Amino acid sequence: MAVYTKLGAETLADIVGAFDVGQLVSAKGIAEGVSNSNWLLETTGTDGGGARFILTMYEMRVEVEDLPFFLGLLDHLAARDCPVPRTIHDRENRAFRFHDGKALALIEFLPGVSVSDPTPAQARAVGGALAQMHLAARDFPETRANGMDLSAWKELLGGCGREGLAGIDPSLPDLVERELAFLSANWPGDLPCGVIHADLFPDNVLMLGGDVSGLIDFYFACNDITAYDIAVTHAAWCFDADGGAFDRALSDALLAGYEAVRPILPEERAMLPVLGRGAAMRFLATRAYDWLHTPADALVTRKDPMAFARRLGFYADPENAAMFGAS
Ligand SMILES: Nc1ncnc2c1ncn2[C@@H]1O[C@H](COP(=O)(O)OP(=O)(O)OP(=O)(O)O)[C@@H](O)[C@H]1O
Ligand SMILES: N[C@@H](CCO)C(=O)O
Numbered sequence: 208m209a210v211y212t213k214l215g216a217e218t219l220a221d222i223v224g225a226f227d228v229g230q231l232v233s234a235k236g237i238a239e240g241v242s243n244s245n246w247l248l249e250t251t252g253t254d255g256g257g258a259r260f261i262l263t264m265y266e267m268r269v270e271v272e273d274l275p276f277f278l279g280l281l282d283h284l285a286a287r288d289c290p291v292p293r294t295i296h297d298r299e300n301r302a303f304r305f306h307d308g309k310a311l312a313l314i315e316f317l318p319g320v321s322v323s324d325p326t327p328a329q330a331r332a333v334g335g336a337l338a339q340m341h342l343a344a345r346d347f348p349e350t351r352a353n354g355m356d357l358s359a360w361k362e363l364l365g366g367c368g369r370e371g372l373a374g375i376d377p378s379l380p381d382l383v384e385r386e387l388a389f390l391s392a393n394w395p396g397d398l399p400c401g402v403i404h405a406d407l408f409p410d411n412v413l414m415l416g417g418d419v420s421g422l423i424d425f426y427f428a429c430n431d432i433t434a435y436d437i438a439v440t441h442a443a444w445c446f447d448a449d450g451g452a453f454d455r456a457l458s459d460a461l462l463a464g465y466e467a468v469r470p471i472l473p474e475e476r477a478m479l480p481v482l483g484r485g486a487a488m489r490f491l492a493t494r495a496y497d498w499l500h501t502p503a504d505a506l507v508t509r510k511d512p513m514a515f516a517r518r519l520g521f522y523a524d525p526e527n528a529a530m531f532g533a534s
Contacts, residue, residue, distance in 0.1 A: 209518075211266045212309065213243045218263075219248070225297045226313055228260065229253055237261075239410070241507045242268045242426065247316065259316035260295060266307050268383060269426050271303075271310050276351045277425050278302040280311055280344065280402065287343035290319050290413075291422050317373060319413030319420030327460035328417045330444055336419040336466025337407060337440055341433050342469055344402035353429040355405065357394055357485070360388055360492040371499045376513055377496070383488075388520060390485055395432065395478050403436035404428055408443040434475035437465060438482035442490070442518050450517035458530070479531040483522035491515040 216234070223231040229251035237245040244264040252258035266270070278294040279302065285293045292315040294302045302338070303312040322329055353359075364372070364383050372379040404411075404426040413421030445458040465471060471479075494512035499508050521527055 208490035210380070212264055212307075213247070214264075215304040217443055218306070219246070222262065222304075222306060222311065223248065223250060223313075224344045225269075226314070227253060227298055228258060228295060229255070229418055229420070232257070234262075242266065256315070257511050261292070261314045261316055262311060263305070263314060264478065265309045266309070269310075274303050274310060274312070274350060276349045277428060278429055279349055280425055281314070281411075282349055283347045284340060288420050289343050289422065290317070291339050291340075293508075303317050316356045317338065317413055317423070319415045321412060322414050323409065325409060325444060326417075327456045328415055330457040331445060331460040331464030331467075332414070332417055332419045333412055333440065334371070334461040334466075335468050336412070337436065338465045338468035340404065340422060341401055341436065347402050349436070351429045352402075353405065353431040355427060355493070357387075357390055360390075360488050363496040365517060367495050367499050374493060375495060375498055376516070379512075379516065380465075382516060383491075384520070386484060386488055386523070389523075390481070391486060393481050394485065397480060398432045398434055398475055399432045399472070400430060402428060402431060403439075405436060405439060407436070417429070424480040432482065434471065434478060435482045437471065438486040439476070439489070441524075442481070442483055442515070444522075448514065448516055449511065450514035452519075453521055453527075455530070462531075476531050480522050480528045483492055484519055487515045487519035487522060488500055491519060505520065 219234045220231045232249040232251060237247055243266050246262040247263050248260045250260065259359070281291050281294050284291045295313040295315065296302055296306055301308050307309070316514045322408050364387065369380040388525060403477055404422065404425060406424065407422065411422065411424040412419060413423065441461060444461055445454050447453060462471065472526050491512050492508045494515060498512055500506060
């Protein structure tokens with residue numbers, strides 16, 4: 208349950224009063240998500256017609272000094288017609304405020320649901336929305352380094368130790384050692400860079416039928432290799448949940464949808480298998496670390512690291528590299 212802080216009705220009404228959004232009508236804690244506390248708020252709206260918002264209180268993993276980047280990016284992308292929620296600024300035009308020392312932001316509510324079993328048409332739409340985001344962010348003036356880069360993967364996996372990794376699966380210590388050495392030697396240094404989402408899993412995409420109605424949860428967004436974001440999205444969308452079964456139709460649709468909006472350069476395509484290995488390692492690293500460091504009685508469900516070890520195997524297999532060739 209991702210509501211870590213209890214806020215009474217009066218407190219929520221006070222918070223809402225700082226924004227020009229009408230009066231609070233109802234508030235409901237949102238169970239999904241693990242990093243922040245989220246509430247779905249309903250207000251009377253400014254014209255009395257009613258309005259819905261997401262109130263987010265930043266609890267962990269999000270640094271307050273990064274909020275201008277994350278929230279400014281939402282406004283920048285929304286102004287360029289990307290399906291992302293706008294940040295509602297308070298009456299003093301601030302994008303975030305503090306309550307009891309914790310930062311909070313009011314964000315536009317977007318309709319739609321996260322799909323757990325995407326169709327190729329939905330994967331195509333997601334590819335298109337990702338490319339649209341990459342293009343729209345080109346003139347975003349703020350920058351943020353990727354806190355989840357290769358050096359962070361090494362640190363997280365180092366923090367697991369060989370024994371810890373072996374406790375998850377006996378094959379993991381050698382796989383991690385071999386792959387980290389490969390990625391260190393082969394990570395591209397000359398591909399186009401820009402603002403990337405870096406975590407565009409199905410649970411961070413809201414869909415209405417075949418259309419993307421919302422890209423959310425930009426709290427890993429940063430400046431890094433643009434094609435790495437394609438690889439992350441590919442790894443997140445084109446396999447079954449345990450990572451054992453690759454879905455070629457989803458993959459083709461995702462890449463075609465992306466290319467309908469922004470071409471994938473030949474040099475980007477050529478590196479997709481390596482970037483896919485990196486993307487798989489990134490989620491293997493955070494999942495393995497959390498697997499070993501989350502107390503057994505925590506309310507959060509741990510995610511399976513091996514689901515990304517299997518994806519890693521897929522991207523590392525030379526037989527699979529050909530399908531990323533120029534279309
Ligand atoms: N703008 C929005 N419009 C509609 N629903 C939203 C919006 N933002 C968030 N939600 C809902 O709230 C849930 C949690 O949001 P989010 O994923 O940002 O939380 P989080 O705690 O940061 O998650 P994570 O654990 O993935 O980091 C989402 O799954 C979605 O159901
Ligand atoms: N999307 C990530 C969690 C947030 O980094 C995962 O599924 O492991």
